[in-house]
Amino acid sequence: EAIAFGLDAPFAVEYHDSVASTNDRARDLAAAGADDIAVVADEQTSGRGRLDREWCSPPGGIWLSLLVRPDVPPAHAPAYTLAMAVAVTQACREAGVDARIKWPNDVLVGGDAPDSAEDTERGGRKLCGILTEMEGEADRVSWLAIGTGLNANIRPDDLPPSADATSLLAERGEPVDRRLLVQRVLEEFDDLRDDLRGAVSAWEEHADTVGQRVRVETPSGVVEGEAIGIEFPGALLVDTGEETTRVTAGDCEHLRP
Numbered sequence: 001e002a003i004a005f006g007l008d009a010p011f012a013v014e015y016h017d018s019v020a021s022t023n024d025r026a027r028d029l030a031a032a033g034a035d036d037i038a039v040v041a042d043e044q045t046s047g048r049g050r051l052d053r054e055w056c057s058p059p060g061g062i063w064l065s066l067l068v069r070p071d072v073p074p075a076h077a078p079a080y081t082l083a084m085a086v087a088v089t090q091a092c093r094e095a096g097v098d099a100r101i102k103w104p105n106d107v108l109v110g111g112d113a114p115d116s117a118e119d120t121e122r123g124g125r126k127l128c129g130i131l132t133e134m135e136g137e138a139d140r141v142s143w144l145a146i147g148t149g150l151n152a153n154i155r156p157d158d159l160p161p162s163a164d165a166t167s168l169l170a171e172r173g174e175p176v177d178r179r180l181l182v183q184r185v186l187e188e189f190d191d192l193r194d195d196l197r198g199a200v201s202a203w204e205e206h207a208d209t210v211g212q213r214v215r216v217e218t219p220s221g222v223v224e225g226e227a228i229g230i231e232f233p234g235a236l237l238v239d240t241g242e243e244t245t246r247v248t249a250g251d252c253e254h255l256r257p
């Protein structure tokens with residue numbers, strides 16, 4: 001059952017000990033007409049990633065879906081995902097963890113030391129992933145649910161073993177105050193959402209991807225080259241050597257020289 005989270009945050013917060021998926025709960029709240037509400041759970045029993053992948057959501061995480069109804073066209077939705085990535089990254093840095101963003105939706109730690117045994121193919125250890133879902137007409141979003149999975153107080157043994165994952169607990173060696181973290185994420189997001197172009201610029205400052213050689217698996221094939229920038233509302237510009245390709249969706253890997 002949902003209880004109030006008792007936060008002084010810019011959004012109402014509905015807290016659950018356990019829920020199937022906070023994104024599903026946000027969808028139900030949207031159908032009931034709600035707006036500007038965050039659903040937070042300690043545990044999810046069927047957390048989802050993109051493309052119906054499983055999202056491992058044991059107790060101790062911050063599994064959060066933020067329901068908003070911005071007056072924007074659906075094409076602008078990616079900017080909200082980027083804004084959330086910036087908000088999470090800033091809150092994690094305040095908690096003492098050097099988090100950076102990988103296009104489009106991953107918040108990672110590490111990846112800058114090519115010889116480190118801890119390092120991974122992906123270019124870092126994944127701390128957070130974001131899945132934004134929405135409903136709307138051609139010209140206007142009806143609602144957006146920005147689903148954010150942040151491995152907060154998850155013990156290393158409880159992280160998905162094959163997924164190059166990490167948690168704030170693993171990185172800091174001590175737990176974080178999850179209430180404070182949720183509050184800071186919501187405050188940062190609230191600041192960013194009114195200036196989406198500014199949010200996309202802030203994304204570029206916090207991102208690792210721009211300037212790297214990347215390999216992106218897109219729905220229409222693989223794009224490889226140098227990531228040279230981000231374009232509102234969220235396309236990655238990749239210089240393939242022959243042309244500049246705008247990539248709007250896909251899985252990105254940072255390539256080492």
Ligand code: BT5
Binds near residue numbers: 020051057
């Ligand atoms: C994502 O998908 O990164 C989006 C994850 C969104 C989760 C949130 S939690 C709140 C809300 N409610 C939901 O049901 N979902 C959202 P993607 O880029 O497709 O990455 C998924 C992949 O990450 C999986 O295939 C695993 O390899 C890996 N993975 C799964 N669980 C993980 C975890 N807890 N930490 C790090 N990596 C994980």
